[in-house]
Amino acid sequence: MKVSSEKVSEHREALLRTANRLLQERGFEGAAVADICREAGLTQGALYGQFKSKDALAAEAIRRTCEAGAAVWAELRDGGPDALSAFIDAYLCETHARDPGMGCSLAACVSEIGRQDPAIGAAYAEGFRRMSDLVRQALPAGTPPDEAQRRAMALLSGMVGALAIARALEKADPALSRDLLAAAREELKRLAFTSRSLPDAG
Numbered sequence: 001m002k003v004s005s006e007k008v009s010e011h012r013e014a015l016l017r018t019a020n021r022l023l024q025e026r027g028f029e030g031a032a033v034a035d036i037c038r039e040a041g042l043t044q045g046a047l048y049g050q051f052k053s054k055d056a057l058a059a060e061a062i063r064r065t066c067e068a069g070a071a072v073w074a075e076l077r078d079g080g081p082d083a084l085s086a087f088i089d090a091y092l093c094e095t096h097a098r099d100p101g102m103g104c105s106l107a108a109c110v111s112e113i114g115r116q117d118p119a120i121g122a123a124y125a126e127g128f129r130r131m132s133d134l135v136r137q138a139l140p141a142g143t144p145p146d147e148a149q150r151r152a153m154a155l156l157s158g159m160v161g162a163l164a165i166a167r168a169l170e171k172a173d174p175a176l177s178r179d180l181l182a183a184a185r186e187e188l189k190r191l192a193f194t195s196r197s198l199p200d201a202g
Helices: 004-031 033-041 045-050 054-079 085-093 093-100 118-138 147-167 174-193
Strands: none
Touching: 004 033, 004 045, 004 054, 033 045, 033 054, 054 085, 054 118, 085 118, 085 147, 085 174, 093 147, 093 174, 118 147, 147 174
């Protein structure tokens, strides 16, 4: 029986949502195709009818979660003048640290991307560029373009790294995890809004 285009779209969304969550919770090796299909309520045939491989599904899932991050950013940006501080607070909060499955792929997958298919690495790089550009746009007016680009990449890297380490610490030392998030929030805001250009390391 032919599946309607609406059902095809629903199946695709279910696979992407489930793959994103399991990849972030279990890693690329731990999120098996059978598990993704079972939790999405679909067959493996349905998955391969939508995506040519697990790698193709994973690459699209990373793109989707970065799109979701950009949408959150847009809401914060439109909600007030201090969007960058609000974004840092939202990204480096304890709730985000405790729930990798529903959070940012940039942090959840950072240690694995270099070992994956090039298409997955390209999707990750695309997401990083996009989020970095959003951070750059929110930096104080008058920041020189080259400095703004460097600062934005440093800020986003600091956010991603701090969140990843806070998650690594959460079970063994929850207090240290919380302290790390608080320290990162404070220091990254300082970097974001400092008016002093640092000497060129070169």
